Amino acid sequence: MLTPAFPVDAMRRALAQLADQQIYLGTSSWKYPGWIGQLYDEQRYLYRGKVAMSRFERDCLDEYAQVFKTVCVDAGYYKFPSPQYIESLCAQVPEGFKFGFKVTDEITT
Template identity: 30%
Template sequence: MPIRLGTQGWNYSAWTGPFYPDGTRPAEYLTTYSRAFGTVEVDSTFYAIPAAKTVRGWASRVGDDFTFALKLPQEITHEQRLRHASDQCAQFFDVARELGAKLGPVLIQLGPDFAPDELPALQEFLPQLPRDIDFAIEFRQRGWIRDDVLALLTEHEVALALVDARWVPRDTMLELAARPTGRIAYLRWMGPNRDIVDYSRIQVDRTHELESWAAVMPMIASRVRTAYGFVNNHFGGHSPEHVRMLQRMLGMPIVKPEALSDQLGLF
């Protein structure tokens, strides 16, 4: 199945011990992470466009089959609200392409105050997106989930991000899984709140939620080129273990923590 699972971010010192082997240095996190999972969502690009040198450094630390999902900068999504942002978009996409074949999808994460009455901005923005990059869009108001918006996304082959969070009911998202709008699928497990601050262990049992998603993921993957899925630490406390839970449910190969320890010793 064309399914790629990973976490939202990799630079967490609390993962050292439960995920990264003891003694792993921060500079080794990404390489070690890439031996366990085949993709990662990069949160830092939401806050600023990275330097091309930084992006090339990411690419150099992972294998050829690894992909990075990037967030479109908040300057475009939250400050410009998708309008008059062609220069910033061009700059961001030029930097993103430094990843080469390791560039995965780009997430257009809209703010919770981006309401359906701003549909004209979306209608103007989507035709400007480059065709050589896959896109997903995340709405944080349920009023966006309607047929004309889904038709617009389908027209421009932009995936509706399927998000397990407080903004849209899970049952609605699970139903939308059968209606892909893009060349790829993009799933995010966020959790209902941000109360969790200890990322070293699972603190909330999310087995039921993950089982619900695992039941539909083969169907999702069969309808798109690749289905990407990313777990946030706030979903239950320790996102690497939740990714492994999904892998087990889907019958995917799992790299065990002890294997990462063995590999670290080779470098």
């Protein structure tokens, strides 16, 4: 169940309107367990009465992309993502979703 204090539907509408104007607002990642019950529907990730973190980590990008239209892939900092990894991300989001990739530490150090 989502916490009523977080306005998911209003956020979804506002971000969609901005994206229509080519303005994309997102976050630095999508795998924040603290958002379960706020951005993420806890019921979606429950297994035997507990949040299954493996299920959450596997499936939360799809739910994130229903609200936000862009996200940063911070995993790229440690290792440049493989084509297979990028394809797996793209398969979880709607057409038009934008990814930003953090520059690897090989470049920034």
